Amino acid sequence: MMASPEAWLVLCPLAAAALAFLWRSRGAFIGIVSALINGALVAWLIALMRTEGVRRIEIGGWSAPLGIEFYADGLSPWMLMLAAILGVATAVYARGYFKDPGSWFWPIWLMLAAAINALFLTRDIFNAYVCLELLGLSSVALIALSGNPDALAAALRYFFVSMLGSLFYLLGVSLLYSAHATVDIDRLRSLVSETPATLAAAAFMTVGLLLKTALFPLHFWLPPAHANAPAPVSALLSGLVVKASLYLLLRLWFEVFPGAIFASVAPLFGLLGAAAVVWGGIQALLQERVKLVVAYSTVVQVGYFFLLFPLAAHPLTAELARQGVIYLLLAHAIAKSAAFMAAGNFIRVVGSDRLEDMKGAGTALPVSMFSLGLAGISLMGLPPSAGFIGKWKLFSASLTAGQWWWTVVLAAGGLLSAAYFFRILSPALAEPSRLGAKIPRTMKWTPMALALAGVLLGFLAPQLLEIFEIGAPLRPAAAMEGGP
Amino acid sequence: MIAFDFIVAAGMLLLAWHLLSCRDLFQSVVLFISFGLLMALAWVRLNAPDIALAEAAIGSAMTGALLLAALDEFKPSAKRRNGPGPGIASLLFCGALGFVLAFALLKLPPEAAGLRDAAATEVSKTGVSNPVTAVLLSFRGYDTLLEIGVLLMAALAVLSLGNRPPRFVLAPSRSLVLSAMVRFLLPILVLAAGYLLWVGADAPGGAFQAGSVLAGAFILAALVDTGWMSRVSDRQWRWILAAGLGVFLAAGAGTMLSGVSLLEYRGATSKRVILAIETAAALSIGATLLILFLGGTGRMDTDGKDDS
Structure with a gap:
């Protein structure tokens, strides 16, 4: 049993x-060591699963x-891997971001990491x-970390939403x-x-989890919460926390609730997802603050994930849709964290997060500029990024299923993403700057490493998808037979 | 007894309506405390004495104290901003929710035994005879491990909002009556907490109930004299807060390293491990609730350095 x-x-x-609570001044060190151990443990789990397959342990x-x-089938190590990558990146970035190594960030973030792994x-x-x-409470505390009134208000609203969703x-x-x-x-x-009991349970649990996942129209709390948090926290919230409730929702709909209900709600999920893509994209175009643009982009990406439901309900395209969405999850987690971290660097140097103040920030911070651009490529879904692989698979799935309208949504989403990313990039490149760039090297290169990983993961698709396919998760027998 | 049940149920509905519609927040809080006590009675009638104890101690008393402490911040007299009574929209929403729930519940099989029989068969292996304690610390001990994590997280959240370490300072009360009563009550409360902790193995009770009684003792002591609290250093408070999670994690790591599954203990060892975990957890729960209370009073002295 030790080998578990x-x-x-x-x-x-x-x-x-x-430990980070007891020895607060050592928080950063404990956090980084813990993130590395976590990565090793996930690698160990994946290695075990490659020989044993699905694992179930009392x-x-x-x-x-x-x-x-x-229990671990392919979906579990996939999500754990994503959490582990973001964990290491966040720890390294946060060590530079929080000047005090004894920041409350460390013990609270480690609680969040435990909750994510356990889930x-x-x-x-x-x-x-x-x-x-555990996840909700730690997220609330992380959002409130900066202590300014906007952050506290956003944290309190998130707390109510999160409690309501949990209940x-x-x-x-x-x-x-x-x-x-x-x-x-x-x-x-x-x-x-x-x-009736199962139907009521399905309705309650779905509403609760959609609220936490921030699917349109239940996304109202997300932009202020994600935009007012410190940069490493925004990266975690958008990259990881939103996906935790999504994970549970997928488990429930693909593995618990009867296929007949699945078939009847799948189009509704698809519709809400499409609405999220369009609405979130337009809102992102209208924002005046960098982090709000990036936060609305999360609303868009959450919308994409829900296209899985209508496409997986179709027997021919279930395979493509599953792999496409799972790749989008990975691409979004990595690229969005990179984007928030790079935006955090701009804000640190410029001293404001208004778009109009970003003039010349790019020339002052060329590395962060380049990381934001690379992250944008993955979020827009341009080749050869991981985001492209995901979107391409969803694209083919929509065409194969004869549901061409989803391709319109995907294309519109991509165009809108390009538009709002250029809104950040173009003023930043506008004039040569007189800003003195004074940020630690770790903060400069972490988003770069993540953004590069986001592009490179596009090349590793076949190998990585092999891990995901262990035990063939998210493949409901019921949905296969009940497809339209 | 049906008449009694009816009175309790009707009383709860009445109290709920009244506490939602009265304008004075202080009155609402007091009504909320009485609501919790009726709720505890309802649990007794539903044959769930453990939940009744927890409801009375945490749901009514502790939450009441927290609400009163929070109310203190809205001085001088807090009034609701929006008009009296819940709005039409929320009434409709709750009505619809209640209807769906009632419909689903009525369609359930009338006697839902759940896992009661399975738990009764296996309880002898756990070293304790109270099935609730067996569920909390053996069958589903892993849930409780995470819950103890949630409690520490709650303390962390409150402390991080102040951004600094706590330096428990309250204005000590000069009331002779209060201090004489507290002197008399304190040993009894500590004894009661110890009793609840010990008896939890075989009868209703356990770490959560003991912890909240302990918190009551802590808070009373803090209201009268804060000297004792500053004699415990910040570092020592942190150890007390983390003790529950620490001992639980040690039990988890110990079981893993000795080659059995996570938190697998049986028979005589089991009783000892469970008691050790519960003792540490009760202390941590007491300290956590004290931190929540002090956080609510806004009187945690904050003199550390700022973060970020």
């Missing part, structure tokens, strides 16, 4: 959080339904609720438990049918 990276993936960040020696089990490894919908609680989710969990006497995903899958 799953347990250590939860224990290590929690222990690191406690906790406390009790099997489900009485106990809780760790991606659980097979138990109640345990997932506990993870959501709706919990309501669904308790309905499912009273109907079926289990909270284990696999057991539930074989037990659920279209009873």
Whole structure:
């Protein structure tokens, strides 16, 4: 049992959080070491899964339904990998960003890392609720970290939204438990049918998680929260935290709720996703602050992810759609973090985050400028970036499924992304600057490394998708037979 | 008994409506505390004494204290800004929600035993005989490990908002009655916390109930005399706050290193491990609730250096 990276993936960040709290002045050091250990543990898990396949491990020696089990199919290491990459990058960037090594950022961020890992490894919908609680609370504290009134207001609003979302989710969990006497995903899958309790549970849990995922029209809280947080926190929130509730939503819809309901809500999800792409894109064009532009771009990207539902409901295109969305998740996480970090550098140097003040920032910070450009390429979905692979697969899926209208959404989204990214890039390149660039080297090169990774991951698609396909997650037997 | 249940249910609805519609926030808070006590009674009637204890201690008493402390910030007299009573939109929303819930619940099988039988069969292996404690610290001990993490996170959140380490300073009360009463109550409260902790293995009780009683003792002591709190250094407070998570993590790492699954303990060892975890957790819970209370009073002295 010692050979169980799953347990250590939860224990290590929690222990690191406690240590960073006890020895606050060593926070940065503990954080970076913990991020590196985390990366090694994820690599270990992936190595084990390549030989063993899907892993399922009892906790406390009790099997489900009485106990809780760790579970990892291809989707889990995929998300863990993404969290691990962002973890290392955030730690390195934050060490430069927070001048005080004893910043509260470190213990709180480590709590968030533990919650994320635990969520991606659980097979138990109640345990997932506990993870959501830890995740929500740590996110709130991170948003409030700067302590200015805007940040506090955004944090408080996010707190209410997050609590409301969690409670709706919990309501669904308790309905499912009273109907079926289990909270284990696999057991539930074989037990659920279209009873009123299941329908109500599906509705409650979906609303709760959509609120946390910020799918249009429930995205209202996201731009202020993500834009007012310190740069490394914005990077984590947009890159990772939004995807945690999305992950749970995907697990529920693809692995718990009956196929017939799936088929009937899939078009609705697609429609909301399309609306998010268009609405978020237009809003991003209208913003006057750099971080708000980047935050609205997250609203857009969340929209893309929901195109998975209508396309996966079609038997011919499920494969392409799954891989496309999963690649977009990875591309967005990496590119969006890079974008927020680069934007953070501009703001640090310019001393303002208004677009009009960005004149010449690019010449002062050529590296950050280049990283923002590269991140933009991946977010727009231009070749050869990871974002391109994702979008291309979704594009082909829409055409194969005969649902051409999604290609219009994808193309419109790409054009809008190009437009709002140039709104940041063009003033920054406008005039030679007289700004003195004084930011640490780690802050300069971390977004660059991430943005480069975002482009290079486009070349590694076949190898990486092999990991994702272990156990073929997100492939609902029910949706395959119930497709239109 | 049906009549009694009916009175409790009707009383709760009445209190809920009243506390939402009265204009004076202080009155709302007091009504909320009474609502929590009725809620605890309801749990007793539903055969859930553990939840009843937790509801009375945390849901009613601690939350009440936190709300009163928060109210203190809105001096002199806090009034609601928007008119009395919940708005039409929220009433409609809650009505629809209630309708859907009621419909779904009525369609459920009437006797939902859940995992009660499975837990009853296995409880003998856990070293404790109270099934609730068995669920919290053995069957689903991993959930509780994360929950203890949530509690430490709550303390972290409050401390980080002040941006500095706490330096517990309250204006000590000069009331002789209060200080005499606290002197008398303190040992009893500590004893009660210890009793709840110990008895939790076999009867309703446990770390959460003990922790909240302990928090009550901490808060009373802080209201009367703060000398004792500053004798405990900030560093020591941090250790107390992290103790619960620390011991739990040690148990987790210990089980992993000895070659069994995470948090797998059985029989006689199990009882000892559970007691150790619960003792540390009760201390941390007490300290966490104290931090939440002091954070709410805005009286945490803040003299450290600024972050970021």
